[in-house]
Amino acid sequence: MRIFGLQITRAAQNTSPVSAYGGNGGWWPLIVREPFSGAWQQNRELAPETMLAYYAVYACVTLISADIGKLQINLTQRDDADIWSKTQSAAFSPVLLKPNGYQTHIQFIENWIMSKLTRGNAYVLKDRDARGVVTSMYVLDPSRTTVLVADDGSVYYRLSSDKLAGIPDTDGEVTVPASEIIHDRMNCLFHPLVGTSPLFACALAARQGLAIQNNSASFFENGAQPGGILVAPGAISDETAKRLKGKWEENFGGVNRGRLAVLGDGLKYEALTMNAVDAQLIEQQKMTAEIVCSVYHVPQYMVGVGTAPTYNNIEALSQNYYAQCLQSLIESLELCLDEGLALPKDYRTELDLDGLLRMDTATMIKTLTDGVGGGIVAPNEARKKINLKPVKGGATPYLQQQNYSLAALAERDANDPFAKPTPAAPAITVPAADPNSPTDSDTQPADDAKGLDALTIEREAQRQMAEAIAGALRLGVREPC
Known part of the structure; x- marks a missing residue:
């Protein structure tokens, strides 16, 4: 039999693996259960659908899934410089842009994340063509999908009928190997193949919040303000009690709340139900919402609980929200897509975070500048x-021209940049020899004669000066300055 482009062998159909939920039942019985006998009949069981009716749970789930869903899925490839850049592939790009015939990529990712946040598991069925390339992906209903483990450790998934996903409506269920399912699981507390939803930790807070809201709604709808009892001075018959009760509810209940009551025959009214101020419903409601936000790691101000930060730094707030709440979900989704689509080692999927970590205009321009x-x-x-x-x-x-590399500065420092440079010796120009001028041998005697005459004249002048000084001394004449 061939299903979803996969040849299901008879051995796989006849396999009888054991449910991965085990004896403790994983997370499902811990959430879908009756807190008291008859709770299911009163629509008060702890089921995911019930807890999603609480505004804080609904706000956290829809906020997270919408923020991740709006991010564009990019197929990237690593080049020779080990840089990842966007690329296109005929085998992988079409299924990322259009996962199936009835969902956009935004709706597909939102469905994926919602399933993970509310059920702890996201099961995505792959549809292949004749080449074995994944052409479609379908998010399955977690309540109709069961993880199975065979004796040899191989993993299978038991799928119930799903017409949107193309699972045929047969007498029994279809069992497929793990290679045909992308299983993104969250917080595997009880079994490595079974995720645990955050609802496991905030179920009681959600139930308390719903109880407060229901009580408040009944408080204002009933209007026998406040609820209490009528006390008679003596014994009265059942008929009289019913008559007084009916008359009281008719005249002072519902839209007649707050009307003036006149009691006679010694009747006394005693209030029993606490009012909203005494019960501190607002503080209790806020507490339950804060618990839900802490479990989902969502900043409280983002779902209307508490006050928003006073400082105006959008980037810092977005970075905090991304690091604490979204990063793990996003990277898990990317890795599941990489393995599920069997991407080559130099390819991977990346969600474009520019739509999430968006700065204000002034900060963005300064950063880019x-x-x-x-x-x-x-x-x-x-x-x-x-x-x-x-x-x-x-x-x-671009860089400015006066900037120098570190290597050039290191070379300069090694050569003592503070030493004063030694002035260069002036260049001596030797005139070219004149072929018509006399040689050294011809001029040597004349030069020697000129030198002797000059020496003789100098010595004669010195002698004359000495005689003049001596004569002046003899005559008592002072030497002139």
Whole structure:
């Protein structure tokens, strides 16, 4: 038999694996159960559908799933420089853009995350073509899917009929191997193949919150303000009691609440039910909502619980929300898609976080300006962030001319940059020899004669000066200055 492009062998059909829920039943009996006998008949059982009626649970689940669903799924490829960049593939891109025939990629991801947050497990069935390439993906109902483990440790999944997913409506259930299911599980507390929903931890808080809301609704609808008893001074018959009760509810209940009551025959009214102030319903309601937010790791102000932060830093708030609440869910989804689609090692899926971690305009412009000025990003890359077209010459990062590399500065420091440079010796120009000028041998005697004459004249002048000084001393004449 061939189902979803997979050849199901007779051995697989006849396999009788054991349910992975085991003896403790995993998380399901801990949530879907009756807190007291008859709770199911009164619609008060702890089922996921019941707890989703509480506003804090609904707000957290829808907020998380919508924020992840709005992120574009990109197929990326690693290049020779170990950089991941967006790419297209005829085998993988179509199923990421359109997972199936009735859901967009946003609806598909939201359905995936909602299933994980409310049931702890997301089961995605893969549909293949004749080549074995995944062409469609379907999120299954967790309540109609069971994890099975065979004696040899192999994992199977038992699927009930699902017409949207193409599972035929047969007499029995279909069992498929784990290779045909993408299983994204959350908080495997009881079994490695069975996830636990956050509802497991906030079920009682959600039930208490619903009880407070129901009590408040009954409080204002009933209106026999306040509820109490009529006390007679003596014994009265059942007929009289019924008559007084009916008259009281008719005249002072519902829309007649707050009307003036006149009691006679010694009757006395005693209030029993606490009012909203005495019961501190507002504080109790806030507490239950805070518990739900803490379990889902959602900042309280994002679902209307508590006050918003006073400082205006959108990026910091988004980073905190992403790191504490969304990051684990996003990376788990990406990894499940990589393995489920059997992507090659140089390919992977990435959710575009620009739609989530969006800064305010002033901060974004300053960040991009610093990145371009520091040579980290090219001008065209910065322009793309703010949805502007590229410009000529903007594909290259730029730095100022006076900037030097660290290697050049290290070389300068090694050569003592503070030492004063030694002045260079002046260049001596030797005139070219004149072929017509006399040689050294021809001019040597004349030069020697000129040198002797000069020496003789100098010595004669010195002698004359000495004689003049001596004569002046003899005559008592003082030496002139």
